[in-house]
Amino acid sequence: MSTSTTSAVLLAASGASEHRPLIITLFSAFVVATLAITVWAGRQTKSAADFYAGGRQFTGFQNGLAISGDYMSAASFLGIAGAIALFGYDGFLYSIGFLVAWLVALLLVAEPLRNSGRFTMGDVLAYRMRQRPVRTAAGTSTIVVSIFYLLAQMAGAGVLVSLLLGITSDAGKIAIVALVGVLMIVYVTIGGMKGTTWVQMVKAVLLIAGTLLITFLVLLKFNFNISDLLGKAAENSGQGSAFLEPGLKYGVDAMSKLDFISLGVALVLGTAGLPHILIRFYTVPTAKAARKSVNWAIGIIGAFYLMTIALGFGAAAIVGPAEIKASNPAGNTAAPLLALHIGGADSTGGAILLAVISAVAFATILAVVAGLTLASSSSFAHDIYANVIRRGQATEKEEVRAARWATVFIGVVSIALGALARDLNVAGLVALAFAVAASANLPTILYSLFWKRFTTQGALWSIYGGLFASVFLVVFSPVVSGKASSMFPDVDFAWFPLSNPGIISIPLGFLLGWLGSVLSKEEPDKGKFAELEVKSLTGTGAH
Secondary structure (H helix, E strand, O other), X not given: OOHHHHHHHOHHHHHHHHOHHHHHHHHHHHHHHHHHXXXXXXXXXXXXXXXXXXXXXXXXXXXXXXXXXXXXXHHHHHHHHHHHHHHOHHHHHHHHHHHHHHHHHHHHHHHHHHXXXXXXXXXXXXXXXXXXHHXXXXXXXXXXXXXXXXXXXXXXXXXXXXXXXXXOOHHHHHHHHHHHHHHHHHHHHHHHHHHHHHHHHHHHHHHHHHHHHHHHHHHHHOOOOHHHHHHXXXXXXXXXXXXXXXXXXXXXXXXXXXXXXXXXXXXXXXHHHOHHHHHHHHHOOOHHHHHHHHHHHHHHHHHHHHHHHXXXXXXXXXXXHHHHHHHOOOOOOHHHHHHHHHOOOOOHHHHHHHHHHHHHHHHHHHHHHHHHHHHHHHHHHHHHHHHHHOOOOOXXXXXXXXXXXXXXXXXXXXXXXXXXXXXOOHHHHHHHHHHHHHHHOHHHHHHHHHOOOOOHHHHHHHHHHHHHHHHHHHHOOOOOEOOOOOOEOOOOOOOOOOOOOHHHHHHHHHHHHHHHHHOOOOOXXXXXXXXXXXXXXXXXOOO
16 A cells, blocks of 8 residues: 555544544534433333334334434445445445335335234234244344344444544454444333434434535535536546446456346345334334335435435545545445545544544444344344243233343344454445345245235245345355455355345245245134234224
8 A cells, every 4th residue: 555545544543633522522422412312212111012112102204214214324324335436336236226125115014014013023924823933933033134234333333433533453443343332232221112213313314414415515526517526436436437337346247247136136125124124113103104104214215325426426536446445445434534535634624524424424323223223122022032932921021121131132242243244345234134134034024914825834934944045145155254355354165156145045035935835734824814914904903
């Protein structure tokens, strides 16, 4: 690395050093404010319905804002901006996939799920199946998917705060990951769904405002001429016109093209199976409000993803891929570095803008990890503890206590795994979570809601088969070993050539659900299916 590039990379750290009181003040202000919200919400959390579903008191707009805050994660703000800055057109495909996925959630899942369930995905799946095995499977899948998603947020937190505070040691980055883990445990154990929802709403407003500011400043620099912005980005990328055309990352050879198809399938189908998104549909009083909240979410998220064009291509044009890669090989620091440069790399304005945008990104991470942790701890407490271990005999107080202990355990696991994943691109990590969700959860949800011959055996084959296949293929993929960018770069046990398993594991999840049902000796309960069908479509008897 040249001396000039190294110096450029360290500008963020030096700027942060000069204005560290400001940075610490902004971070502290957000943490204190959100902790105050959490404590306030915690005092109003009296029942299991309050802890799991916020008392079902949120409006469609409020829930739409919270869904946006839950969905626009570190992958959106840090990972996608980095992917666009390094790979141009191919990086922007992440934005398209994440947005289009909402159509599946809106048209197939949101309203029927809100009508059919109570607190978790397991409520829907177990309605006409044998309770204990199906709830165990649903709880297991929810926890695994949530932990995959948490890895991305932890990785983003480590990179972001390390850049701001000039921390270069591995021990320092791990300490940052641990700090985020501790904060998320506090948010969930004290505030439950009410506290988490309000934190997500605040975070959504901050993220949209921060992204609007950077978008405006980037476009202002190019006199609001997007063609000039794209041209400068292509010139600065070292790739020329190829930077603005398909194929820079996914068109290298036939295998990379197949990897793109696999990624696209995972992104489009994954949202409708994400546990932390699904539980948000239970926080509104009616199915109409659930549908309205998804409409609001699509509008807010769509506007944000359009602005990632300015974030990613602006970073390529103004910062340059060399400096971004030198700061973080996966590109996760592209957005904060863009904020630094757009405000003036060696000025107070640049340091202030860096601090503001990084504080927004940190808010993003904290809000999303709280939602993910709540989804997985709720599923453990409601599905596994209350309905499997205690066979429905647990009191609400015992159930909520189990959820809080599960939060601590999941937080510790996430801290350990997040420390290992700190150098991976966060958008890529989230895409893996989407693949696991689409492989294990989505087939079972759709079969349960719409296929009367679906059986308990089909549900178990679908969940466990899709879950095992997706995780197994990820473990033996280039994401984990075999490349310099892998989680374990010094070893190579990767035999599966694709970085995303969706093209194999998602069809397999659907196939196993069908095969398990047709081979089952269990006679489907047609009466229960009729009840579920009426309930899911009309809302009759919904909680």
